[in-house]
Amino acid sequence: MKRSGILNRHLAGALAELGHGDTVLVCDAGMPIPAGPRVVDLAFRAGVPAFAEVLDGLLDELVVEGATAAREVRGANPEASALLDARFPDLALIPHERLKELAAGARLVVRTGEARPYANVLLRCGVFF
Template sequence: MKKAGILNRHLAGALAELGHGDGVLVCDVGMPVPSGPRVVDLAFRSGVPSFAEVLDGLLDELVVEGATAAAEVRDANAEAAALLDGHFPGLELVPHARLKELSAGARLVVRTGEARPYANVLLRCGVFF
């Protein structure tokens, strides 16, 4: 039994299958989940778990070489925008409609319980060497 890190067996297993260049969409409860990618739905109640909690946990275990978010986050959700800017200095911003299109190519979708708008980011996996 694992004693640290991500304990959810579905999420831990999905992360172990990711490779260089794979996309991981971390999203709020309102983001449309595309058909195709594997989905690990962590949403329990409104706000639980939060976007920040899930993103921080994922970043402890993943190598990320790039990130894309909706430009609308800047005006609609200052807290999420600050979190994303803090983690990803080279954050790419696109219109929300474009983020939804890009998310269809993700390998994994991790749905949080976040109930504030535009708390979504598409991560691009890197390599540790």
């Protein structure tokens, strides 16, 4: 049994399969999930687990070279907007509809229980060397 880090076996296994350039969508409970990507659904109840908690857990495990979010987060969810700005100084912002299109090409989708709008980010994996 693992001592620390991500204990969910489905999520830990999916993360271990990622490579440089793969994308991971971390999304709220309302984001439509397209057919195609592997999905690890962590949603339990509205707000549980929170977007911030899951994102920070993933960032502890992954090398991330870029992040993209919906520009609508700026006006609709100031808390998520501030969180994304703090974690990703070079955050790319695109229309939400475009983010949904890009989600179809993600290697992995991690669905949280977040119940506030536009708490979604597409992470691009980097390398540790």
